[in-house]
Amino acid sequence: MVMEEEVMVNRKVVLKHHLPPDRMPKESDMELVATDTVRLRVPSGSMAVLVKNLYLSCDPYMRSRMTKHDEPSYVPDFVPGTPISSHGVGKVLDSGHPDFKVGDYVWGMTGWEEYSLITSTEHLIKINHTDVPLSYYIGILGFYEICSPKKGEHVFISAASGAVGQLVGQFAKLMGCYVVGSAGSDEKVNLLKNKLGFHEAFNYKKEPDLNKALKRCFPEGIDIYFENVGGAMLDAVLANMRLNGRIAVCGMISQYNLGKHDGVHNLLALIAKCIRMQGFLVSNYYKCYREFEEKVVQYMKEGKIVYIEDIAEGLENAPSALTGLFAGRNVGKQLIVVARE
Missing domain, CATH: 3.40.50.720 (NAD(P)-binding Rossmann-like Domain)
Structure with missing residues (x-):
């Protein structure tokens, strides 16, 4: 069910300014803000999906998005003052889309924030196997x-x-x-x-x-x-x-x-x-995802695959997790826990 509160303060990590292309990102290039509120319902008649973010991915390619480019790339540059985005896992709180129901777990592109209203659902994927850790859905392909x-x-x-x-x-x-x-x-x-x-x-x-x-x-x-x-x-x-x-x-x-x-x-x-x-890009292989998911989940259940995660707890530690990628601090998949079920 949708949470009782209709409006919530939405904490988010934003990029403060674009970076020059020739320096390492710093934690001070980002900040945690809590000035906006979010309605816990999708707009009437919308096909959007409202999710509570649980796990966020932290990936090296995000560095390029922190610089302003003259020519567009396969993913847009981050906009200063708005939430950083990456792949993540979330729980559906409300939905206007027939493929996603309240209570479903999903993964796809989302914001570095507690709640995200996802209007572009083309690559939003429902999680079928909840008997493996949900955070595992932020890795893998190609x-x-x-x-x-x-x-x-x-x-x-x-x-x-x-x-x-x-x-x-x-x-x-x-x-x-x-x-x-x-x-x-x-x-x-x-x-x-x-x-x-x-x-x-x-x-x-x-x-x-x-x-x-x-x-x-x-x-x-x-x-x-x-x-x-x-x-x-x-x-x-x-x-x-x-x-x-x-x-x-x-x-x-x-x-x-x-x-x-x-x-x-x-x-x-x-x-x-x-x-x-x-x-290659992960998006090149979305068509293969379901077959791949079944294979990997079976490997994990049989103990044939070991998956190592490096976990940063809380949005407040997201900037440190991202900059740590370029100092080699992470061991395994770097992810951020926004909330635990």
């Missing part, structure tokens, strides 16, 4: 379609202890691949090898020569690279790819706070080794 992994292939994943990398590695291992990951601390390397089951892992910060590190781990070369970092790591990987290799480009976190991006020098390997390199 590896299968682009990389087409085969048993026995050699897979490398950068930023492997992060939200996406940890899962890609486990999926690849379930498919019979040899899996190596890189991470930025010994703690994360131990996590990859001892908890997530990677065959090998290395701390890139302790490797003076990334090319040598990859040759040590892949003496016969790399078949599949899942790219989360860019820059020098991508350059070293290109030099170590095998013939007909595949690269899925999910992110390039090393480049997000640079005004001018690092150049990549080994691109000729794409031609000489017939490598396919393709970027």
